[in-house]
Amino acid sequence: MTSGAAPAIVCSNLTGDTFSFGTTIVTCTATDSEGNDTTDDFNVIVEDTIDPTLVITLDDTALNIGDTALVTFTFSETPVGFDNADVTVENGTIDTITGSGTVYTATLTPTAGVEDTTNKITVGTDWSDANTPTGNAPAGATDSPNYEMDTLAPLAPVVSSPTNNQNLSINTFTADGVCETGATVSISNTELQDNPKTFVCV
């Protein structure tokens, strides 16, 4: 290569190109005015230095008997290795996680016979993003919003009066008993003046 005029340089990538995560080999060839050329290459390494994140949402945060909740896992980047084994559910279970890309879902079924106002779903750190050969793990475990649970049926009302098989000589009488405060009590019989008779337990 002769000295003097600047050589023409042609590379395999142009100025302004966007490189993918990982290593890209860029090859450049310099050619002088005499037609002499030389070629060399270098590596461009793009690293993903941002940890992936996850947001967990539930479409029902007050679960009662017969309720289920749709749980949605939304990742900042497509996860690798995310499955049911990464998920811990308090007072409930989830079915098989399905989805693709950055969004996955499962159905939460609460455990029967539980009253607990503080529950959460936790996703551990045994998954990573897919942007580098090794992948970046999340910085820590991810918790869902709190959900309340009442899958414990109240006891049947305890009736102290009238007693079973009691004889009544008049059509007006008083029913006494024990109920759960705040519950709605119902007394039904087709011959009652108000059927069903309902009231809130105090």
Add this chain to the structure above:
Amino acid sequence: MFSIELVLLGGANHTTQTLTFTQTDVAGNLSATTDISVNYSQQNVAGGGLGERNPSA
């Protein structure tokens, strides 16, 4: 606790009626039932109204 007045209709006279008690908690969960049977026979009331008096008395 509860104490509630109930009234049986006339059709219940001289019958056994089953009262069914349930409760629904604030979360909407329904209890099992408590059934109480009562035997209703209205007592005859002595005397009566003016229209029932014996006019010869």
